Amino acid sequence: MKKEGKIIVGISVGDLNGIGVEIILKTFEDNRMLEFCTPVIFASIKVMSFLKKHHNSKINFNLVSKLDQIQPNKVNVFNVWNEPVNINFGQEDPKVGEYAIKSLRSSVKHLKNNTIDVLVTAPIHKHNIQSVDFKFPGHTDYLNQELEGESLMFMVSNNLRVGLLTDHVPVNEVSSHITEALIFQKVNTVYQSLKQDFCISKPKIAVLGINPHAGDHGVIGKEDDTILKPAIDKIKAEGKLVYGPYSADSFFGSNTYKSFDAILASYHDQGLIPFKTIAFGNGVNFTAGLNKVRTSPDHGTAFEIAGKNSADESSFKEAVFSAIQIYKNRVQYSQYSKNPLKITSK
Template sequence: MKKEENIIVGISIGDLNGIGGEIVLKTFEDPRILDFCTPVIFASAKTMNFFKTHFKSGVNYHNINGINQLAHGKVNVYNCWNEPVKIEFGKEDIKIGEYAIKSLKAATNSLKNNEIDVLVTAPINKSNIQSNEFKFPGHTDFLAQELQGESLMFMVTGNLRVGLLTDHVPVKDIVEHISEDLIVEKINTIYQSLQKDFKIRRPKIAVLGINPHTGDNGVIGKEDDEVLRPTLKKIKEEGKLVFGPYAADSFFGSNNYKNFDAIVASYHDQGLIPFKTLSFGQGVNFTAGLNKIRTSPDHGTAYEIAGKGEADASSFKEAVFSAIQIYKNRFDYEELTANPLKKMRR
């Protein structure tokens, strides 16, 4: 890893009929961001020119067909295709889904080959991306296959960080997925990420219950007593500061979440509803646990406002800056691990 050089931020363009193109343009309209990174948008010159004209953007591009042509201090567009694409804002289109995957695969390959340093993904439509070549419910599952490590959906904003035991799992199947092994794996991933990616030496983690009121002593469900509590006890015995399970319905409203470095939710909506309520569009989706860094905004394609120039780029901009900061934190951690005497001198 490098620290002093300009960090290369790869960007997959997402669903072209959504707000991805707009929020990418708005993010880089402020040229000061180029002091922190060199962006590479994986799309095509023709596509980005369409967005630039439609949204009357002042962003200028440097077109490249390989990373060896990269220009620092400029917004680079990596040509993943050359043909014109028919863009119809707000429309779900299988063909558009194919271009989203072309962009994602090209960006991921560059990430794996160390041609880019971090990856920021614009929103995709989980329906129109499905094909014989791509059978994943979303970015996280695809990247978990392509990159090394144990992936975890980690939602972050400021000091609020929410990780999930299960992510894109139907509610009826959640209990079947939660096991001792899964709980240990996810909490270890969060613990290591807090140390390595967020510079928290002794993380303090809260875990939310699986059932309402953490099961009410088995009246509303036995999973908290039979699976979650015994597993958390074992993890605590290893010396980790892990607490819970807490009743999810009152945990955030009571501000108890402010006492912890991260919160572990049992399932998607249990964690993301309070997170998105508190983050007000500033949140970032970070795929923790992988050997490479990937972030994304905390929202979807927003077809209902696509093409209207109304999209808020705040979350995408935060995703870019978060990826850069996590990269720097990880560099410092690896340097410190390689040379522990530095820690003693501080």
């Protein structure tokens, strides 16, 4: 892993009919961002120039056709395609979705080749991206196929970190997906991420129940007693500080979440509704468990405000900062693992 110099942040542009490019432009209009990293946007100079003009951005792009041409202190654009794209803000368009995937595929290719250090993805529209060649419900599943490791959607904002046992799964299928093996896998992924990505030496993790009131001892479902609790007990026997299952309805409102380094929710909305209620606009979606760092903002394409120059870039900017910090933490963790005496003596 890179140890010196500015971190190279690859950026996929997401759905061009959404707010993705707008929040990218607004983030890097602040020249101070270039003190922390060297951005490379995977798109086309024609599209970026058109959207720059539309949003009255003052950024001067550095066009590159090879990654060895990137320049520090510049916003670099890697030309993924040359043909024009018909942009209609706020409209669902599978053709535009194809360009979101072109940007993503190119950026992931360079991430795998180590020509960029981290990846920050602008929002995609999950319906627009579906095709014969791309049948993934989102970024996470695609990255899990392309990169090494076992992915986990990890929503982070300061000391609030929420992971998911199941992510893009229909609610009526959640219970059937949750097994002892899955619980072990996700808890271990969260545990390792807290150590290497967030520098927490002895992580404390809470697991939320599957059923209302964690099943009320079998009155409202047996899965919490027959699947979650036995798995948690086995993990605790290994020496990990893992607790639960907790009743999800009161867990956040009572501020119990503040006593833990991370929370593992059983399904998507159980974890993301409270997370976004508490941290929306400042949260980051981090794909934990993989051998590369990828982050994204905590919101979608926002078609309803696309093209109006009113999007808030705060979450995207946080995603850039988080990717940089997680990368640095991994370098430090790797160095410590190889030579703990040298690191602790500093």
